[in-house]
Amino acid sequence: MPRAVAIPGVPGLNPHLAFGDARVPEVVARLAAGRPVEPVWRNEIGGLTWxxxxxxxxxxxxxxxxxxxxAAEVARLRWVGAHVAAPRPIDHGVDATGHHWLRTQGLPGTSAVLGEWPDRAAEVVPELGRALRRFHDTVPVDGCAWEYSIAYRLTREPGTDTLGRAWPELDPVVCHGDACSPNFLLDAAGRCAGYVDLGKLGVGDRWADLAPALLSLGWNFGEGWEDVFLAAYGIARDAAKLAFYTWLWEAS
Incomplete structure (x- = not known):
């Protein structure tokens, strides 16, 4: 998550910044060892990042x-950190309540959806497109031990079925796995300074990242930015792949 601490927002506008009466878990307080602690992000499964x-x-x-x-995220972070700026894992574990935790070193930068950045979409969106392209061009497929393929994702989500959909031809890259706008950190000049939330990183089709990236633009910056993002990434719209991987993202 971004080094700059988020200020809790309006729940109706951004539920990820609505912390209510969240209490610091005992394990987080222990790891902080007296240092200040503040919630900065809530995810869809009810977890909090502190x-x-x-x-x-x-x-x-x-x-x-x-x-x-x-454990899987730690392994991915250690590997991908040799190629791009990603959080360096410190330790991880399970507390007495059965909740999991992962501690990482902070990266400089601010999430692309926090602070001033949502109001500067004309600058931010092209940089997000370039940043995802840099990720795909930089992280090597050879040596990547993980998958983000269609078959792998269907196995991980047994209730998901392609229902006769033809699988598109693979254009392999190492996928971020959750290439939504919040997971790109920007420096003060608006350039991508790092990537976070890489727990699903693996080899798949580049459109497996492009589809959620484009969806996320609408959620975080409003409609009408998809072509700007694709132009900055340097790819023409592939309607068939976009439709397939958008469906797969939403289904799984």
Whole structure:
């Protein structure tokens, strides 16, 4: 998560910044060791990310869930950190309540959906497109031990069925796995300074990242930015792949 600590927002506008009466879990307080702690992000499974000491460290804390496998995320972070700026894992574990936690070092930068950035979409959206392209061009497929393929995702989500849909031809890259706008950090000049939430990183089709990235633009910046993003990424719209991977993202 971004080094700059988020200010809780209006729940109706951004539920990820609505913390209510969230209490610091015992394990987070222990890891903070007296340093200040503040919630900065709530995810869809009910987990919270806590900033420690103004963002020097972050602790992701949440219930057991297929979307939050801390050991797998640590392995991915250690590997991808040799290629792009990503959080450096410190440690991880399970507390007495069965909740999982992952502590990482903070990265400089602010999430692309916090602070002033949502009001500067004309600058931010092209940079997000360029940043995702840099990720795909930089992280090597050879040596990546994880999958983000269609078959893998269907296996992970047994209730999902392609229902006779033809699988598109693979254009392999190492996918971020959750290439939504909040997971890109920007520096003060508006350039991408790092990538976070890489727990699903693996080899798949580039449109498996492009589809949620385009969906996220509407959620965070409003409608009408898709072509700007694609132009900055450097790819023409592939309607068939976009439709397939949008469906797969929403289904799984």
């Amino acid at each position: 900033a420690v000491d103004g963002g020097a460290e972050y602790v992701k804390y949440g219930p057991p869930h297929g979307e939050f496998d801390t």
